[in-house]
Amino acid sequence: MSYSLGMLLVSGDYTHQEMYAPAFARDPRCRLVAVTDEADVDAERRAWNEALAHRHGIPHIADLSESLQLPQTQAVSICAPPDRRARIAIQCARAGKHLYLDKPLAPRLEQAHAIVTAVQQAGVHSHMFSFITQPWARRAERLLAGGYVGQIRAIHAETLFAKGSAGTAVLGTSRQEEYPPGRQQLVTAKRELDNIGIYPISLISWLTKKRYRTVYGTTANYFFREHQEQDVEDFGVLSCTLEGGIPITIAAGRTGWCSHPAGGLNRVTVVGSKQTLVLDANQPRLEVYAAEPPWTPPAGHPKDPMAFWSTSQKEAGFTPKRTWLPLFADVTSDARYFLDCLEADRPSEMSVVEAARATEVLLAGYRSAATGKVVELDLPG
Amino acid sequence: MDSKLFPAVEDVIRSGRIGRPVFVRWLLLGQCETPLKRLTQAATIARGWLGGPTIDRLYALGSPDDSALVLSMGFQDGTAAMLATGPEPAPEARIDILILGNRGSVCFDSSGVDGALTFDDVLLDQGLQAVIEFSLRHREPMSGPGALRS
Numbered sequence: 001m002s003y004s005l006g007m008l009l010v011s012g013d014y015t016h017q018e019m020y021a022p023a024f025a026r027d028p029r030c031r032l033v034a035v036t037d038e039a040d041v042d043a044e045r046r047a048w049n050e051a052l053a054h055r056h057g058i059p060h061i062a063d064l065s066e067s068l069q070l071p072q073t074q075a076v077s078i079c080a081p082p083d084r085r086a087r088i089a090i091q092c093a094r095a096g097k098h099l100y101l102d103k104p105l106a107p108r109l110e111q112a113h114a115i116v117t118a119v120q121q122a123g124v125h126s127h128m129f130s131f132i133t134q135p136w137a138r139r140a141e142r143l144l145a146g147g148y149v150g151q152i153r154a155i156h157a158e159t160l161f162a163k164g165s166a167g168t169a170v171l172g173t174s175r176q177e178e179y180p181p182g183r184q185q186l187v188t189a190k191r192e193l194d195n196i197g198i199y200p201i202s203l204i205s206w207l208t209k210k211r212y213r214t215v216y217g218t219t220a221n222y223f224f225r226e227h228q229e230q231d232v233e234d235f236g237v238l239s240c241t242l243e244g245g246i247p248i249t250i251a252a253g254r255t256g257w258c259s260h261p262a263g264g265l266n267r268v269t270v271v272g273s274k275q276t277l278v279l280d281a282n283q284p285r286l287e288v289y290a291a292e293p294p295w296t297p298p299a300g301h302p303k304d305p306m307a308f309w310s311t312s313q314k315e316a317g318f319t320p321k322r323t324w325l326p327l328f329a330d331v332t333s334d335a336r337y338f339l340d341c342l343e344a345d346r347p348s349e350m351s352v353v354e355a356a357r358a359t360e361v362l363l364a365g366y367r368s369a370a371t372g373k374v375v376e377l378d379l380p381g
Numbered sequence: 382m383d384s385k386l387f388p389a390v391e392d393v394i395r396s397g398r399i400g401r402p403v404f405v406r407w408l409l410l411g412q413c414e415t416p417l418k419r420l421t422q423a424a425t426i427a428r429g430w431l432g433g434p435t436i437d438r439l440y441a442l443g444s445p446d447d448s449a450l451v452l453s454m455g456f457q458d459g460t461a462a463m464l465a466t467g468p469e470p471a472p473e474a475r476i477d478i479l480i481l482g483n484r485g486s487v488c489f490d491s492s493g494v495d496g497a498l499t500f501d502d503v504l505l506d507q508g509l510q511a512v513i514e515f516s517l518r519h520r521e522p523m524s525g526p527g528a529l530r531s
Contacts, residue, residue, distance in 0.1 A: 150470075153449045153467060153468060154449045154451070154465060154467050156408055156465055158406065158479065160481075166400075166483060166484055167400055167483050167484040169483065171401055171403065171458070171459060171483060172458050172459060173458065173459050174437060174455065174456075174457065174458075174459040175459060216440045216453060216522060218438075218453070218455050218461060220403070220404075220459055220461060221459075222403040222404065222459075222481065222483055223483055235403075235404065235481075237404075237453060237461060237463050239440055239442055239451055239453045239463070241442065247442045247443060247449060247451045247465070249451055249453070249463055249465060251404070251406055251463060251479075255481055255486065256484065256485075258484065258485050259481065259485055259486045260486065265479065265486075265488075269408060269477070271410060271449065271467045271468065271469075272470070273468070273470065274470055275470055275471070276410060276467075276469055276470070276471065276475065278492075372438060372522060372524050373522065374440070374520070374521070374522060
């Protein structure tokens with residue numbers, strides 16, 4: 001009998017469930033069971049949850065506790081906002097469900113550790129969305145494992161999202177960061193070192209199989225009034241070392257619609273003793289130049305000026321950029337990987353254990369940005 | 382390369398097309414006898430691209446005797462730069478520049494050509510080099526006007 005499981009979805013539209021749910025639905029091993037959430041979410045969140053349920057032709061169950069009792073549910077895709085994610089993940093793990101988690105794992109280290117404990121005690125599988133399942137990342141893993149670059153001397157990464165109407169931040173002063181960082185995800189802005197930096201942080205530790213040891217970070221407000229008004233950063237840089245003293249640099253942030261011909265610079269340069277390997281998520285690509293009106297940025301959606309969510313982008317009349325067409329970007333690979341792990345009963349390479357370590361690096365970056373000091377890992381607590 | 386690249390970058394910045402430069406990221410990969418000097422000279426140029434702001438903090442990684450160096454700089458106006466040197470086993474040197482402006486970006490990638498830079502016309506800021514070396518040796522960030530003499 002072929003493998004089959006039921007997937008419960010926590011939170012709907014205006015979360016990354018907009019992307020994850022279709023990816024799971026496309027896999028014949030997976031049946032979407034329902035959309036659910038905590039019972040006391042506000043009316044707007046409930047409406048968004050109902051909308052995704054309706055679009056997928058599945059029930060909406062208002063109470064997560066009730067939906068976890070459904071016998072046809074074996075796994076849960078959790079996209080609740082960061083401030084609610086940890087307690088929901090713990091509840092689902094304790095209910096014996098495998099966890100597929102939006103990134104980053106949790107805003108506080110103790111929450112991340114609590115998730116790890118709950119998952120380990122429950123004996124369930126877990127996975128956080130990341131870039132490790134992308135074809136270009138897998139190719140890099142093969143090359144590194146095969147000794148293509150030789151000994152790794154340094155790694156430099158840039159992950160920049162070319163979204164949002166930039167040029168509105170007031171410039172001229174340094175950002176004063178706070179620790180611990182608050183306000184991860186708001187309607188009009190997110191902490192972008194947290195939101196985007198998680199990708200290169202987790203990718204580099206996965207590629208090298210090494211842990212971070214020191215972190216020096218700075219955060220900034222360069223592009224968006226919205227981030228500045230909410231006192232969250234739109235950009236951050238990290239100088240780190242891995243085990244063995246390997247230097248790592250990371251630049252991550254949201255840089256605006258017009259900063260890149262596609263979705264943003266997304267590149268990792270691995271400097272080795274034998275070769276330098278450049279991983280570029282925008283390569284290979286087609287480049288199309290035609291006698292057609294140039295692409296123009298969409299008008300900002302009042303509830304989503306940064307174009308976080310596909311639902312709001314559609315409402316705002318967003319049309320995709322068409323000059324660069326990366327060939328191997330795969331929106332379904334991460335869901336498929338998680339299902340492969342469940343089917344084979346093998347742990348994910350980006351389980352909550354690895355995800356918690358990435359959370360620790362992020363928090364160290366914020367702590368460094370707030371204090372001006374190099375932070376050594378492991379962080380206390 | 383220098384005689385073409387640097388004026389071209391400066392022209393773009395002066396044009397205002399990318400708005401106000403806020404961040405420079407520069408990788409310089411290639412065999413070099415004096416990587417610390419090279420890093421210092423590149424930092425001077427990068428600072429110029431940002432409008433010449435006063436350095437507020439600086440952190441360098443690596444060993445002064447090694448070619449794989451990383452320099453993170455923050456300036457009093459909030460702008461920043463991150464530069465790295467390193468070995469490049471391939472015959473040709475490679476450089477990679479990203480300048481983010483608040484309304485756009487300019488990138489340069491030397492793939493396919495020899496990215497060797499001579500920095501012939503760039504004066505070495507000995508004070509800056511000394512501070513970078515201090516940070517390297519002591520593995521400490523440097524900050525504040527007292528620590529940064531450049």
